[in-house]
Amino acid sequence: MKRVSLIFVFIAILKANIDLSKDIDSEEIPLNVVNISSGKFINLRLEPFFGSKVIYKIPYDARNLVTYDRDVVYKIDKNRWVEVKVWFSEGFYIGWVKGRYLEISKRYKSICGDGVVVIYPDYLFSDRERDGSIKIYYEDTDVCGGTDIFDIQIKLYYSLLDLFTDNNFKSIYSDVAQYGWFKRGNRFAKSINIDGRRGYMRVSNSGNCKFRNYFFKINGKVLHIKERFENIGKSKRRRDILKYIIKNLRVL
Numbered sequence: 391m392k393r394v395s396l397i398f399v400f401i402a403i404l405k406a407n408i409d410l411s412k413d414i415d416s417e418e419i420p421l422n423v424v425n426i427s428s429g430k431f432i433n434l435r436l437e438p439f440f441g442s443k444v445i446y447k448i449p450y451d452a453r454n455l456v457t458y459d460r461d462v463v464y465k466i467d468k469n470r471w472v473e474v475k476v477w478f479s480e481g482f483y484i485g486w487v488k489g490r491y492l493e494i495s496k497r498y499k500s501i502c503g504d505g506v507v508v509i510y511p512d513y514l515f516s517d518r519e520r521d522g523s524i525k526i527y528y529e530d531t532d533v534c535g536g537t538d539i540f541d542i543q544i545k546l547y548y549s550l551l552d553l554f555t556d557n558n559f560k561s562i563y564s565d566v567a568q569y570g571w572f573k574r575g576n577r578f579a580k581s582i583n584i585d586g587r588r589g590y591m592r593v594s595n596s597g598n599c600k601f602r603n604y605f606f607k608i609n610g611k612v613l614h615i616k617e618r619f620e621n622i623g624k625s626k627r628r629r630d631i632l633k634y635i636i637k638n639l640r641v642l
Contacts, residue, residue, distance in 0.1 A: 418456040420495035421474060426450035434485035438471035446476060446483045453495070454478070465489035501526075505546040506613065507640040511631060514540065521545065526635065540628050541618040546611055546641060553605070553612050579605065585637045608641040 426432055427450060434446040448455070454477045459465070465472050466489045474492070476483045497512040504522025517525040523545035547553040579590035582604070589606035604615040617632065 417458060419458070419460075419462055420453075420497075421455040421457055421462075421492050422495050423448055423450060423452045423455070423491055424493045425491050432487055432491045434474070434476060434483055434487055436485055438473070438486040442486070445485050448476060448487065452476070455492070462489070462492075462494070466492050466494060503544065503546070505611070505642050506544060507642065508544055508635060509638045510635055514631075519543075539618060540631060542632065542635070543616045544635075544639070545614050547614060548611055550612055553614055579603070584633055587636060604636070606636075611641060613639075613641065 423432065430450050431447040432450075433444040434448050435442040436445050437443075455474045456477065457472055457474045459473055462472055464470075468489045470489045471486045472489045472492060473484065473486055476485075498509050499512045499514075499516070500507060500509050501516045501518060501524055502508075503518055503524040506524065508516070508524050508526065510516065510526050513528075515527050517527075519525060523543050525543050526540075527542070528540035545556075547556070579592035582589055582591045584604075587606055589604055592603045592605070594601045594603055600619055602617045602619050604613075604617070606613040606615075615632075615636065
């Protein structure tokens, strides 16, 4: 019960900062009103020009908007018209507003594994594995090299030795033990800093698959994130997703 409560608390306090628009599979794309002062409103017009009839005044904090325009990603934050539907319990209006007053709603889910809570975009999938690890993925495939994917596995360890033994890194454990954790001179991985979270990154291979292994020390424990990265090196959006997950995960 404690884990469930913590999950809801984390969701309540997190603020979204990823553009999820390119991954929305639903025909309806949810929208929020932005760039309007408190207490003000924007005009919903019958046709896409300023002289058109105003059919509804949309409040500054409205979240009951959707669009069916798949090109909305190119219109939000811009001076371009977007056709929207404003929902009510008794019906709806359909009209036009400028894209600079809209943003695509960002929605998230959570999953709790062995000692860690992960928050992630709701268009991704997640599995809780038997060993207590968490898998977050966009496309579930075992084929490497030809598919554009997002696929990470997250597991918490209580010692470096346990982590390295479990992941066949035991041969380099002595190097880490000699130089210490998060200290210069450690040759097993590259030092990294992701939004203030310091750690190491090491590239590994398994057959045709390539992985980035991220290691973070949190609350005296070691968090391991294993990311498949073939064909996604140039994808800023996927890097932003990984950055968000790393920044907002919680070790219990």
